[in-house]
Amino acid sequence: MRKLIVICLFIIAYNSYGQTKKPAAKQVPAHPGKKVYEEYCLSCHQEDGMGVPGMNPPISKTEWVSGDKTRLIKIVVNGLTAPIQINGESFHNPMPSHDFLTDQQIANVLTYIRNNFGNKYSAIKPEEVKAARAGK
Amino acid sequence: MKKSFFNCLTAILVSIFILGIYPVKAQKTLKPDANNGGIKVPQGFGALQVVPKLGRARHIAIDQTGNIFVKLSVLKDGKGIYILRDTDGDGKADDIKGFGNYIGTGIAIGNGYLYSASDSSVYRYPLTKTGVDTSKMEIIVASVPYSTNHPAKSITLDNEGKLYMNIGAPSNACQEKDRVKGSPGMDPCPLLENYGGIWQFDANKQGQREADGTRFATGLRNCVALEWDSYSKQLFAVQHGRDQLDMLFPNMYTHEQNAELPAEEFFMLKKGSDCGWPYCYYDQFQKKLIQSPEYGGDGKKADLCEGKELPIMAFPGHWAPNDLLFYHGNQFPEKYKNGAFICFHGSWNRAPLKQAGYFVAFIPFKDGKPSGDWEVFAEGFAGGPEIKSPNDAKHRPMGLAEGPDGSLYITDSVDGTVWRVIYKGTK
Numbered sequence: 436m437r438k439l440i441v442i443c444l445f446i447i448a449y450n451s452y453g454q455t456k457k458p459a460a461k462q463v464p465a466h467p468g469k470k471v472y473e474e475y476c477l478s479c480h481q482e483d484g485m486g487v488p489g490m491n492p493p494i495s496k497t498e499w500v501s502g503d504k505t506r507l508i509k510i511v512v513n514g515l516t517a518p519i520q521i522n523g524e525s526f527h528n529p530m531p532s533h534d535f536l537t538d539q540q541i542a543n544v545l546t547y548i549r550n551n552f553g554n555k556y557s558a559i560k561p562e563e564v565k566a567a568r569a570g571k
Numbered sequence: 572m573k574k575s576f577f578n579c580l581t582a583i584l585v586s587i588f589i590l591g592i593y594p595v596k597a598q599k600t601l602k603p604d605a606n607n608g609g610i611k612v613p614q615g616f617g618a619l620q621v622v623p624k625l626g627r628a629r630h631i632a633i634d635q636t637g638n639i640f641v642k643l644s645v646l647k648d649g650k651g652i653y654i655l656r657d658t659d660g661d662g663k664a665d666d667i668k669g670f671g672n673y674i675g676t677g678i679a680i681g682n683g684y685l686y687s688a689s690d691s692s693v694y695r696y697p698l699t700k701t702g703v704d705t706s707k708m709e710i711i712v713a714s715v716p717y718s719t720n721h722p723a724k725s726i727t728l729d730n731e732g733k734l735y736m737n738i739g740a741p742s743n744a745c746q747e748k749d750r751v752k753g754s755p756g757m758d759p760c761p762l763l764e765n766y767g768g769i770w771q772f773d774a775n776k777q778g779q780r781e782a783d784g785t786r787f788a789t790g791l792r793n794c795v796a797l798e799w800d801s802y803s804k805q806l807f808a809v810q811h812g813r814d815q816l817d818m819l820f821p822n823m824y825t826h827e828q829n830a831e832l833p834a835e836e837f838f839m840l841k842k843g844s845d846c847g848w849p850y851c852y853y854d855q856f857q858k859k860l861i862q863s864p865e866y867g868g869d870g871k872k873a874d875l876c877e878g879k880e881l882p883i884m885a886f887p888g889h890w891a892p893n894d895l896l897f898y899h900g901n902q903f904p905e906k907y908k909n910g911a912f913i914c915f916h917g918s919w920n921r922a923p924l925k926q927a928g929y930f931v932a933f934i935p936f937k938d939g940k941p942s943g944d945w946e947v948f949a950e951g952f953a954g955g956p957e958i959k960s961p962n963d964a965k966h967r968p969m970g971l972a973e974g975p976d977g978s979l980y981i982t983d984s985v986d987g988t989v990w991r992v993i994y995k996g997t998k
Contacts, residue, residue, distance in 0.1 A: 482960060
């Protein structure tokens with residue numbers, strides 16, 4: 436019986452060690468929007484968020500990202516086919532619709548974008564995505 | 572006696588001038604810039620900047636007197652075409668003027684005219700001693716289908732009065748919803764009716780619409796590099812292959828595979844050629860055409876690829892071949908004669924891996940076919956050993972032309988530097 440208690444204690448100790456170890460190894464956990472960005476956005480908007488000249492627009496320090504949240508959410512949900520102009524340069528590649536992403540994923544990725552690439556703007560909440568989607 | 576000697580000398584000088592040997596002689600006085608104007612060329616060659624910062628340059632054409640015409644993708648001082656002239660023979664443009672209030676890519680010279688394409692039409696102007704006569708402009712092709720997606724209309728002229736034009740497909744892979752994950756490929760792809768091919772027009776007839784032309788070759792996603800080779804009398808093109816295999820099919824393709832696939836394909840086009848887009852792409856590792864995943868492909872299957880044109884050469888993916896030139900000059904060593912230069916604008920869709928391309932390649936040709944592998948000819952445009960994003964590139968090689976003395980000219984799409992590459996070694 437004593438042996439069993441020792442084994443149980445050992446298992447509990449081992450498990451709790453494993454639990455405390457994991458977050459420590461990761462240090463600062465990545466923003467949940469980063470994974471979405473890397474999977475769906477990076478190939479066009481690039482790792483530095485600067486886009487591709489003449490093709491895919493930058494998402495760094497632009498009014499399209501800093502401005503009207505509803506407009507920004509709708510671009511992710513519906514896509515954008517009309518060329519847009521940023522600092523006198525027009526960008527031609529169409530932005531595909533990402534309506535298959537969840538409200539939470541869109542909120543995460545837009546919050547990530549609005550707080551990276553030289554941007555510092557408020558977060559976007561899943562409720563705001565839900566409202567913008569309903570209003571499309 | 573003395574008089575006849577001078578008469579004879581004058582006659583020789585005049586005939587040298589008339590025979591056009593003069594430009595070659597002028598070339599001998601040219602000096603490459605220090606550091607070859609910022610690019611690297613093979614041993615024996617040198618380069619100089621004809622002009623820096625002309626604007627967002629696209630294709631380039633040069634007439635027999637050496638006048639240079641450069642197309643821009645963004646108007647500069649309201650003009651979309653610039654004429655560069657070197658009046659003192661030092662290789663540097665000293666007379667620069669613009670005309671044409673439209674942007675575009677394609678530009679070509681033939682039959683005493685400059686042909687220039689907007690993203691929807693082709694105009695032509697008679698050549699003059701100092702440029703063109705804009706008052707005699709004619710519209711040769713009008714209002715072909717235009718989309719902002721793959722809008723570049725590259726053009727080339729054959730020896731028999733025909734004009735060829737790239738009409739790129741406004742799509743990545745002809746999905747119902749372009750570039751949307753999970754959206755199926757449209758079958759048949761309706762875009763191929765009016766896009767996704769090379770159209771042939773009469774180079775001397777005004778006001779032609781797309782329907783007046785002939786769809787010369789189809790199944791071509793977008794061929795910014797398009798060239799008639801006057802030596803082999805064949806039409807060649809290099810295709811921009813499709814993007815985003817990894818993003819659209821993450822279970823089938825890794826980022827590493829997407830960085831290399833599909834190949835950028837170099838085609839010799841025959842009338843009626845079908846090069847496979849969007850149903851097939853070329854896999855340079857398996858050395859065969861592969862059915863696109865949007866059309867039921869599994870990365871191996873090729874059922875839909877029967878009878879599709881095979882490339883004469885395949886390059887790694889996403890390098891963006893933006894111009895093609897067959898070298899017919901006598902200035903460069905013999906191995907370059909009738910060979911092909913391809914301008915790789917440089918990738919963006921290799922991300923998250925580092926980018927590639929951003930150089931000018933040379934491919935030796937014999938009897939109208941590649942006779943050896945490609946090699947790097949001019950590089951260093953981007954200005955760094957590693958390019959993570961296209962925005963890091965200082966310059967991107969965009970257009971190619973051969974001068975009357977056999978010099979090779981290269982344009983840059985970032986700020987519009989134009990380089991002239993000359994051969995200084997002994998042949």
